[in-house]
Amino acid sequence: GAGVSQSPSNKVTEKGKDVELRCDPISGHTALYWYRQRLGQGLEFLIYFQGNSAPDKSGLPSDRFSAERTGESVSTLTIQRTQQEDSAVYLCASSFRGFMDSEAFFGQGTRLTVV
Amino acid sequence: GNSVTQMEGPVTLSEEAFLTINCTYTATGYPSLFWYVQYPGEGLQLLLKATKADDKGSNKGFEATYRKETTSFHLEKGSVQVSDSAVYFCALTKAAGNKLTFGGGTRVLVKP
Numbered sequence: 001g002a003g004v005s006q007s008p009s010n011k012v013t014e015k016g017k018d019v020e021l022r023c024d025p026i027s028g029h030t031a032l033y034w035y036r037q038r039l040g041q042g043l044e045f046l047i048y049f050q051g052n053s054a055p056d057k058s059g060l061p062s063d064r065f066s067a068e069r070t071g072e073s074v075s076t077l078t079i080q081r082t083q084q085e086d087s088a089v090y091l092c093a094s095s096f097r098g099f100m101d102s103e104a105f106f107g108q109g110t111r112l113t114v115v
Numbered sequence: 116g117n118s119v120t121q122m123e124g125p126v127t128l129s130e131e132a133f134l135t136i137n138c139t140y141t142a143t144g145y146p147s148l149f150w151y152v153q154y155p156g157e158g159l160q161l162l163l164k165a166t167k168a169d170d171k172g173s174n175k176g177f178e179a180t181y182r183k184e185t186t187s188f189h190l191e192k193g194s195v196q197v198s199d200s201a202v203y204f205c206a207l208t209k210a211a212g213n214k215l216t217f218g219g220g221t222r223v224l225v226k227p
Contacts, residue, residue: 004158031213042119043204043217052211059214091159104215106151106159 002026006092008106013082013114021077021110025094032075033104034067035091043091049075050097082114117142121205121218128195128225136190136207136221138179146180146207148172148188149215162190162203195225196222 005024013019025032034046045059049069060066064083069075079086089109097100121138128134140146150162150172163172168183179190188205205218 033214035217040219042219043206043215045214045216048214056214093159103161108156108158 004092004094004105004107006090008110009108010111011113014093015084015114016081017114018080019082020078020080021090021112023075023077023092023094025072025092025108026105027076028072029094029096029105031095031097031102031104032069033093033095034077035093037091037109038087038088044111046077046090079112080101082112084114087112087114103106117146117209117216119205119206119216119218121203123219123220124202124222126221126223128223130197130225130227131194132225134190134192134195134223136203136205136223137169138188138190138218140186140188140205140207141167142186142207142209142216144209145183146209148179149206149208150177150179150190151206153204153206153220155201159192159204170221195223197225197227199223200225 007022030051032049035043047067048056064080067077091109093104093106095104118141147166149164151159153159154163163174165172165181171180177192202220202222204220206215209214
């Protein structure tokens with residue numbers, strides 16, 4: 001596609017359930033990022049993939065959060081045993097290289113609501 | 116660590132008014148600075164950037180100057196339009212880590 005695609009666009013889940021969020025980056029982009037935006041707050045970095053290098057997981061808030069990416073393709077963010085504080089918009093971005101060197105393109109996000 | 120502080124919104128303006136959104140940052144060394152914009156129903160997109168002190172980024176009538184002495188990167192536009200209604204995010208990145216650090220966002224509403 002022409003841009004970064006995220007699915008689902010909205011997800012409502014019960015507390016304690018696992019959820020999986022998907023990001024399709026722009027073809028050829030080696031860098032992929034996940035961010036979280038809680039209501040009324042700024043974007044919070046979660047994880048960064050760059051090509052086949054080990055991902056930077058320093059922003060993941062707990063071991064309930066994990067993400068995978070195979071090569072330069074789709075990425076999935078998994079949240080296990082969801083909690084109400086996980087409710088947020090989860091944004092994915094990709095760029096040809098990293099943010100320092102090339103423009104980042106963001107998806108429209110997945111709005112997660114944990115009830 | 117790195118941080119970005121920007122003025123809280125919402126900012127409500129009339130068409131053709133002057134817009135300023137303040138942004139200050141905390142970072143060691145020389146970060147690159149960005150403004151991103153999120154129009155209703157769309158993803159964040161890069162508006163402008165500046166990579167060194169005294170650089171001015173500009174796009175779509177918006178400008179921001181990288182001020183190292185005041186650690187600021189204020190966004191300005193001389194005459195706003197209804198189509199400028201959006202949420203604006205100030206951000207920085209440094210070579211180490213290649214991550215964008217964002218401010219909290221400022222919602223701007225321009226009324227006809």
